[in-house]
Each structure stands twice: as C-alpha cells, then as structure tokens.
Amino acid sequence: MSVIKIHLDAAEINPVERLADALHVKPEDIAYAALNRLMLEARDPATQTEIIHLARAKSNNLPRWADSAGSVHAYEGMHDCEPTRSKYSL
DSSP: OOOOOOOOOHHHHHHHHHHHHHHTSOHHHHHHHHHHHHHHTTTSHHHHHHHHHHHHHTTTOOOTTSTTTTSHHHHHTOOOSSOOOOTTOO
16 A cells, blocks of 8 residues: 655644544545545646645645634744634634
C-alpha cells in the first residue's frame, strides 16, 4: 500500500479534527473523502487550476477553512492576537 503524508498546521488540523469528531470518524477519513471528491472532479479545468494555485499558495497562506484564516493578521503577515475558528468548519 502506498502512503501519502499531509502536513497540516495546527490551524488546519483543528477544524479537520472537529469535523471528524462530529461525524464519529477519523481525520484520515475526512482526508480520504476530500481526495475522493477532488478526483471525481479532476478533469474540470477550474479544479486543475485550483490545485495549481493551492500548491503555490500553501507556503504563504492558510486555506479559508483553516482556523484564523480570515483574520486581518493572517494576510498582513503579522501574528494573530487570538486564534479563531474558521467560519467554514464545525
């Protein structure tokens, strides 16, 4: 069996773990479901473009579903005063 490792910041893993807890599954199940949905849409040029943009942006930005991703400090390159939950996750 092949292995794919996903490295997530605390701001990214926290909403994944909350969703997994709410659904009574493991975080790995959330990742697999996300990969399943992505692969079913992989022929769509917009999906391909999004994959490319996310790969480039990952080192500088949190995704919108991550905790504190929408804070002013996140895009100004400053530290967050207090981490906040993402409005996109449970």
